[in-house]
Amino acid sequence: MATAKLTFSDVALTVNVPSGTRIIEISEKVGAGITYGCREGECGTCLTRIESGAENLTEPSVLEQRVLKENMAARDERLACQCQVLGGEIKVRPA
Amino acid sequence: MPSAITLARPGPGSPVELAPGVHWTGALDPGLRVFDVILRTANGTTYNAYTVRGSAGVAVIDTVKAEFAGAFFERLEQVARYEEITALVLNHLEPDHTGAVAELLRRAPQARIHVAPRGLDMLRALLKDEFADYEVVRVRTGDTVSLGDRSLRFLTTPYVHWPETQCTYLEEEGLLFTCDLMGCHFCDERLFNDAVGDFRFSFEYYFDHIMRPFRRHVSDALDLIEPLEIAMIAPAHGPVLRSHPREYITHYRRLVTKRLASEVAQKTLLIFYVSAYGATSQMAAAVAEGAAENADVRVSLFDLAVGEVAPFVDLVEEADGIVLGTPTINGDAVKTVWDLLASFVDIETKGKLGGAFGSYGWTGEAVAMVESRLQGLKMRVPVKGLRIKLHPTEPELEDCRGFGRQLSAHLTGTAEPREIDFASL
Structure with missing residues (x-):
């Protein structure tokens, strides 16, 4: 099974996760400061800064693109409840 | 010796003039005692909506809580005809300010709606199937809407106290419409801060319970507001601040500053x-x-x-x-x-x-x-x-x-x- 290294900078922890994992599935479990609201890509609460490895995440869906735009998200920000890790190394922290 | 303060009260259902062509068209709710479950008020509140007339159009800024829509329309109709309304500005989409929006748009469907970028989703939820019937403009800091000889300039001020909150500045009059910012739950039909009763406690209480959790964002909003020439601050609740408005901005800056400045670097x-x-x-x-x-x-x-x-x-x-x-x-x-x-x-x-x-x-x-x-x-x-x-x-x-x-x-x-x-x- 393909895996990825997902690092949460604010709690200094790297988790080896299977490909396809959504960031929020892990962030809650490890106590990272990435928080959640609706979990459905609507509220924008889980906005997350991708410090490195953005290319190792799935492309934003139409829904995520719309919510990112309406939340005036920066180019390096994604929704933790929407994007999935594909492989390689990704480093994130709360936006 | 200070000049005597005019204590003229608006007649029931009358609009109140803030400046030539600028009117308060809101509603009084003196019976309210608990607002939004969490806030108490000893003498009610006001839902302040405003109308600005220019040579080429009329703007309506915010509306009122749904139960008070009748009072809002009664006042609005005394200062503008529905077909004259070219702009509807929604500084905040919480229900106590948007209770008359759907009906106003039915009466003035030509009005372009101006909201902050994050207001779009909430507006869609508010208007439901009717959303597609209207023209919506997402505005950011520096964007303006012209009313002919007057213009409204927008300040994007998110999280004071919802994600979509914004302020609107009537440049020619130095009049700033702040929605909940610098507002308070205090009902006095004399309306202006130099005419109403003592509302200082209400002002502080409102900040502590509504704005304090967003202190950082209030500070960002003040960064945009402080450079402006301000003749009057018109919030969406409580007195209109026409006397010494700058002092309220200074006071807000004080309130968002650390209360217990640490004496150590640790x-x-x-x-x-x-x-x-x-x-x-x-x-x-x-x-x-x-x-x-x-x-x-x-x-x-x-x-x-x-x-x-x-x-x-x-x-x-x-x-x-x-x-x-x-x-x-x-x-x-x-x-x-x-x-x-x-x-x-x-x-x-x-x-x-x-x-x-x-x-x-x-x-x-x-x-x-x-x-x-x-x-x-x-x-x-x-x-x-x-x-x-x-x-x-x-x-x-x-x-x-x-x-x-x-x-x-x-x-x-x-x-x-x-x-x-x-x-x-």
């Missing part, structure tokens, strides 16, 4: 605990001891047995980390701990470090419950909570010191990076 860690038989108290002392080994962390230890949590809120607001020690009693954390956590609703806790520990007899679920709440408060909880059955042994007290050391390391950014597998979570 990170601050507050440890609160409640103890039934002394075990959690022993743990708390050991956690504090371990944390304090780090010279870059100032550790404070507080016994919540005093029962009163309000005095701690200012302290928590300025702290970098908060750790709670609680025994498990009847399968729950103790009430004083929940009371303290509930009081955090009035302050910003996002990004602070949190942690929990406690002694237990049978089940010990209180620690995880508190951790979950800390995460709900948008805090990071990097060190797994520590639970000890009954009184701690000396090795267990060393675990507590280790817990404290880890917390301090995370506070100072010196924690050793760790790597784990998904399966271990």
Whole structure:
């Protein structure tokens, strides 16, 4: 099974996760400061800064693109409840 | 000698002129005692809506709570015809300001709606199927809408106190429409701050419960407001601030400034605990001891047995980390701990470090419950909570010191990076 290294900078922890994992599935479990609201890509609460490895995440869906735009998200920000890790190394922290 | 203040009251259903062609067309709600479940008011509130007339159009700025739509339309119709309305500005989409929006748009469907970028989704939810019938313009700081000889300029001021809040500036009059910012729940039909009764308490109370949790964002909003020439501030609740408006801006700046400026450069860690038989108290002392080994962390230890949590809120607001020690009693954390956590609703806790520990007899679920709440408060909880059955042994007290050391390391950014597998979570 393909895996990825997902690092949460604010709690200094790297988790080896299977490909396809959504960031929020892990962030809650490890106590990272990435928080959640609706979990459905609507509220924008889980906005997350991708410090490195953005290319190792799935492309934003139409829904995520719309919510990112309406939340005036920066180019390096994604929704933790929407994007999935594909492989390689990704480093994130709360936006 | 100061000139006499005009105490003219608007007649029932009459609009009130703020400046030539600018009118208050809101509603009075003197009977309200509890607003939004959480706020009390001793003399009601007002829902302030405004109308601005220019040579080439009329703008309506905000509306009122739905039950007061009749009063709003009655006043509006005295200063403008529906077909003249070219712009509807929604500075905030909470229901107490948008209760007449749908009906106003049915009567003035040509009006272009101006909202902050994040207002779009909420507007869609408000208007439902009718959303597609209207023209919506998303506006940002610096965007303007012309009314001919007058123009409205927008200031994007998010999170004061919703994501979509904005202010609107009538440049030619120096009149700033701030929605909830610098508002308060105070109902007095004399309307202007130099004519109404003493509303200072209401002003402070409103800030403490509505704006304080968004202090950082209020500060950002003030950065945009302070350079403006201000002749009058027209909020969406309470008195219109026409006398000494700059003093209210200065006062807001004071309110968003740290209340307890730290006299030390260290990170601050507050440890609160409640103890039934002394075990959690022993743990708390050991956690504090371990944390304090780090010279870059100032550790404070507080016994919540005093029962009163309000005095701690200012302290928590300025702290970098908060750790709670609680025994498990009847399968729950103790009430004083929940009371303290509930009081955090009035302050910003996002990004602070949190942690929990406690002694237990049978089940010990209180620690995880508190951790979950800390995460709900948008805090990071990097060190797994520590639970000890009954009184701690000396090795267990060393675990507590280790817990404290880890917390301090995370506070100072010196924690050793760790790597784990998904399966271990």
